[in-house]
Amino acid sequence: MTVEAVTGREPAVFDIVDESDLIRVRKVLRTEAEATGLNLVDTTKLITAGSELARNILNYATGRRGRVSIEQVSRQGRRGVQATFCDDGPGIDDVDLAMTDGFSTRGSMGLGLPGARRLVDDMTLTSAAGRGTTVVIVKWQR
Amino acid sequence: MTEDVVPVMRIGDTLLVALQGDLDDTTVIRIEDQLTREIARSAATGMLIDVSRLSVVDSFIARVLARIVAMVRLLGAQAAVVGIQPAVAITLVELGVPMGHLDTALNAEQGLALLERLRRGDTGTGRP
Numbered sequence: 001m002t003v004e005a006v007t008g009r010e011p012a013v014f015d016i017v018d019e020s021d022l023i024r025v026r027k028v029l030r031t032e033a034e035a036t037g038l039n040l041v042d043t044t045k046l047i048t049a050g051s052e053l054a055r056n057i058l059n060y061a062t063g064r065r066g067r068v069s070i071e072q073v074s075r076q077g078r079r080g081v082q083a084t085f086c087d088d089g090p091g092i093d094d095v096d097l098a099m100t101d102g103f104s105t106r107g108s109m110g111l112g113l114p115g116a117r118r119l120v121d122d123m124t125l126t127s128a129a130g131r132g133t134t135v136v137i138v139k140w141q142r
Numbered sequence: 143m144t145e146d147v148v149p150v151m152r153i154g155d156t157l158l159v160a161l162q163g164d165l166d167d168t169t170v171i172r173i174e175d176q177l178t179r180e181i182a183r184s185a186a187t188g189m190l191i192d193v194s195r196l197s198v199v200d201s202f203i204a205r206v207l208a209r210i211v212a213m214v215r216l217l218g219a220q221a222a223v224v225g226i227q228p229a230v231a232i233t234l235v236e237l238g239v240p241m242g243h244l245d246t247a248l249n250a251e252q253g254l255a256l257l258e259r260l261r262r263g264d265t266g267t268g269r270p
Contacts, residue, residue: 026198051198
């Protein structure tokens with residue numbers, strides 16, 4: 001099933017370089033979620049997932065920097081909000097392991113990726129050692 | 143000396159602090175420092191942290207909240223988190239943040255009653 005961008009709207013694209021960008025990620029996600037008509041619980045879940053993924057970039061990516069792109073999308077007439085987080089970091093050796101609850105290489109609770117996945121409708125993670133990581137999440141209107 | 147980042151109200155022996163806005167990590171850590179100092183300085187026996195005006199609580203903020211409660215207890219007082227928004231509660235449970243050990247109440251009024259019970263050592267909530 002193809003996901004299409006909602007025409008006439010530019011995606012919001014910006015760098016994630018420090019924690020003030022985390023606030024910006026939350027703010028833009030809220031704006032787009034409300035414009036798309038997501039309900040309050042789904043909006044809160046999407047913003048929280050985005051906050052976790054943006055923080056992953058600050059914690060793990062090389063140079064602690066990355067980029068996010070946030071846009072409204074549609075699939076078979078249903079609208080949603082999509083956010084793409086990418087970095088040029090070390091990449092993830094074992095994607096399945098990284099998606100496991102409680103797994104962390106940093107002594108954190110290891111909830112970032114598996115937790116974010118539970119909060120959204122679709123999540124795809126593309127990564128390879130040395131080639132960075134791209135995570136795409138989508139939350140669809142009910 | 144670090145300056146205060148949140149206003150703290152005192153009701154009897156209890157400190158009440160209301161968090162609001164979109165908190166960045168640095169602010170959250172500064173709040174943690176302030177509240178820990180405040181409970182030691184004031185010799186209050188309880189603290190209520192009102193989060194009803196936080197529309198998002200991610201795993202970082204949740205972790206620091208749990209830390210604040212743990213530190214308040216180490217300093218000999220009781221602490222509870224009050225006013226978690228329903229959407230935030232649903233999100234935290236799905237995210238998997240362990241918050242079950244935290245004392246919580248629906249609002250500040252019920253929080254005061256909860257602290258009173260905790261001070262008496264009466265858990266009365268079915269908790270061990």
